[in-house]
Amino acid sequence: MSEADNQATDILLPSAEVAVFSRDAETLKNAGEIRHDWRFARVSLDVLEGDVETSIQTYAEREAPDLLIIQTDDINDAFLERLDALSGYCSEGTAAVIIGPVNDVYLYRNLIDMGVSDYLVRPVQKEVLCDVIAKTLVNRLGVSGSRLIAFLGAKGGVGTSSIIQAMALGVSELWGQKTALIDASGGWSSLSVGMGFDPAGTLREISRMVDKGDENGLKRLFVEQGERLSIMAGGGDALLDPTISPDQYERFLDFLMVKSPVVLADLSGAEPVLKKLLISRANQIVLVATPTLTALRFARSLIKEVADLRGGDKNDVSLIINKTGMAKSYEVTPHEIQKALEVAPATSVPYLPALFLGHESNARQILSDKEGLEILKHSLLPVLKKTITVASDGYPDEKSEKKSGLLGSFLTKKK
Ligand SMILES: Nc1ncnc2c1ncn2[C@@H]1O[C@H](COP(=O)(O)OP(=O)(O)O)[C@@H](O)[C@H]1O
Ligand SMILES: [Mg+2]
Known part of the structure; x- marks a missing residue:
């Protein structure tokens, strides 16, 4: 053969x-x-x-x-x-x-x-x-290889999980790409809240299944939403217990990468060792920060560490500034952000409590909310275009592959 x-x-x-x-x-x-x-x-x-x-x-x-x-x-x-x-x-x-x-x-x-x-x-x-x-x-x-995109928060609460959920819905439903959404945060995952599933699965189970090579068991840990989105139904780990080793998580990724053309990974609540693994392997890294001093300080250090891990290239990091306008007079301007971080924000999302907090238990609402859909189509999804090839009509360009x-x-x- x-x-x-x-x-x-x-x-x-x-x-x-x-x-x-x-x-x-x-x-x-x-x-x-x-x-x-x-x-x-x-x-x-x-x-x-x-x-x-x-x-x-x-x-x-x-x-x-x-x-x-x-x-x-x-x-x-x-x-x-x-x-x-x-x-x-x-x-x-x-x-x-x-x-x-x-x-x-x-x-x-x-x-x-x-x-x-x-x-x-x-x-x-x-x-x-x-x-x-x-x-x-x-x-x-x-x-042709699948694409792994890792979503990282400069710190907790900046909106990483909200943004990855919106992106997963956008890539699968608006772009029609088969997508897997995973979360490396174990018990700290908030995916089940926004995507409405039972958080029964655990990273510990995944670690056992990859050790046994149990692919069917791994498949059962996913819930389907619509025709093209599979979500790892995790979140059941104990908050304070160890979950999975990077080596086991890597084998889980290997399993996933041949099955799904697009894999989006939420790292907002993940342990540093898992963050490091996914940052090294990802095709693109989306870093979410708020336009505030503390978040930007972390963002600057993270961008440096990520670039070091990936051979010095800062271009693989796409910076999203979230919740702009929340405390206008205390915010750092986009110009100052670019100067301090040496990376221009790829996009920004305004502070919209009715959209995000109002629909925290139903992230899909972004698809039926006029303003939400606008943000998704014109601010968020374009950030992923450098990794996921999309035709000019907004649908993936199959021919170009x-x-x-x-x-x-x-x-x-x-x-
Ligand atoms: N653009 C936004 N405007 C208003 N609230 C937001 C926005 N983005 C996220 N949020 C809210 O901020 C909180 C933290 O978001 P979350 O996605 O859990 O952050 P992280 O994953 O970075 O910790 C949530 O209550 C979420 O609804
Ligand atoms: Mg989160």
């Missing part, structure tokens, strides 16, 4: 479009069920009743997907000729897999020579289809 084959068996697949054309009820059903497989969270799968003719008609009018799977009842010269015609409508990046009626080595070689990635004999079981799609996509597009022309593509080989 190649490295891609190995990797394809247990990873979150890259963003891609896949279309299946078949007239066989069983194949259509099996293909449709693939959508429930966690590895396919970022794969958009079109399952269509049809054949090579239908696919030619379809892609004469619109762009072909990354992978086309076509089932055919006859494999003869006429079919090969139509396949050739189809390739004229496909771009370089399109791969093709054929499902046919007979097991024939010569035919198989012929198809492979034509640039077809694989040939399967019907009936095709769901698992086989899953594996073939996974391997083809990984070969073509590579494994793709590498095209890897290996011999369907079309290139045929020409």
Whole structure:
């Protein structure tokens, strides 16, 4: 097995479009069920009743997907000729897999020579289809990594947890990205309050499960909110007991990072060792502070320590100034903040007690509050754009993640 084959068996697949054309009820059903497989969270799968003719008609009018799977009842010269015609409508990046009626080595070689990635004999079981799609996509597009964004507070109470909850709702519901929201604060986590779940899970349980390698147990610790947000239902740890070692937490992250394209971690109440681990591993660090002297003093020291941990680069830290206007005459101005911290705030959020304190037990309200939605869309979410690729219409730009022309593509080989 190649490295891609190995990797394809247990990873979150890259963003891609896949279309299946078949007239066989069983194949259509099996293909449709693939959508429930966690590895396919970022794969958009079109399952269509049809054949090579239908696919030619379809892609004469619109762009072909990354992978086309076509089932055919006859494999003869006429079919090969139509396949050739189809390739004229496909771009370089399109791969093709054929499902046919007979097991024939010569035919198989012929198809492979034509640039077809694989040939399967019907009936095709769901698992086989899953594996073939996974391997083809990984070969073509590579494994694209998930993004970890760590949220850190300059000190307690500045609004880190409020902001990460708003961001998680925004990334999952407004940007449509599958997101995991985790909290390294153990018993000090306030996530269950804002997101409305039972804080039964503990970091201690996680530490036991990673030691046992119990992935199903870990999965059960998550609650789903909407279609794309999974939240670690933690918060049940005793406040004063030790929770989890950095080494165990790192294995928990490894488990999570292949399953969720975006992972947001609340570090506002975490122990320093866990903060350090996540700061080292994160793709981006969001640091929340209020425009007050004490908070900014901590922010300045933290930015230095974070930069040291990450090889001197301050650009990975995005500073959010929260609760501006709360005590106007005592606040440090954005200009002074930039001078003192050598980092320009990425954004600021006004002090809005009705929005934040008023909805402390229901963070989702930010999505239905006019002012809240405005802040989320135009002040908060843009801070994450440097890590999460988003198209200009506000939705993630799937195409930009793709590498095209890897290996011999369907079309290139045929020409
Ligand atoms: N922009 C804001 N305006 C008004 N209150 C806010 C704002 N942001 C957060 N809060 C409130 O501040 C308090 C502390 O917020 P929290 O998110 O728990 O902070 P942290 O996680 O940094 O300790 C909460 O009561 C929250 O509702
Ligand atoms: Mg908090």
